[in-house]
Amino acid sequence: MLTILYRVYQILIMCPLIAVSTILTATFTVIGSAMGFGRWCGYYPEVLWSRLFCWLNFVSVSVTGREHIDTSTSYVFVANHQGAYDIFTVYGYLGHNFRWMMKASLRKIPFVGWACRWSKQIFMDNSTPSATRHTMQEAEKVLSGGMSMVIFPEGARTWDGKMRPFKRGAFKLASEFDLPIVPMTINGAFDVMPRWRYLPLPGHISLTIHRPVTFADFGGDLQKTAEGVHEIIENSLAKPRK
DSSP: OHHHHHHHHIIIIIHHHHHHHHHHHHHHHHHHHHTTOHHHHTTHHHHHHHHHHHHHTTEEEEEEOGGGOOTTSOOEEEEOOOSTHHHHHHHHHSOSOEEEEEEGGGGGSTTHHHHHHHTTOEEEOOSSHHHHHHHHHHHHHHHHTTOEEEEOTTSSOOSSSOOOOOOSHHHHHHHHHTOOEEEEEEESHHHHOOTTOSSOOOEEEEEEEOOOBOGGGGTTOHHHHHHHHHHHHHHTOOOOOO
């Protein structure tokens, strides 16, 4: 009975509120970015929007390790990708202005895609070598302006809660700009909304911000750095529920 009532609440109350808030947030972001306030409008309105997603779905979020990052420093943040609520967790609770590197397909989502384009989020396109080069060039523009970036190096959400090997793009960017890499472990998002579920469940998500690492910590080797960061994240990852 409680499950039925919760689904009714989601359909009649939660979904309309989320739709309205998404349209308003996207509109504000587009207008603000067009007026030259993209650095602010590309982050802070989305913080409130992301927290609303969590509040309306009775998803609580806890964060540990914020003391490891400096808001005046640029980083490349990398995290495991459990589900859609990874996005709302990082956007809403990281506490550090950044831009996403995201799948190119997200560009087509009404309002969300428009806001992402105007606020200079980076769309990852690996369809051709030239498209990949263009993506990296756009990311370089963002990082050269002193902005941080968040990347899910697995490239897609997990199907079983377990981490997949990391792709190396995030680490190439960090190497080129000599930026520290901040590993982040997300726990609980897989239970809230795995990739095959269309509506979330109430739950708790934890975000662990690990100490920044550099290539020097791994002998200056890109592959060893990617593997080392993967291990740091995975060691704090809870086993998914069966």
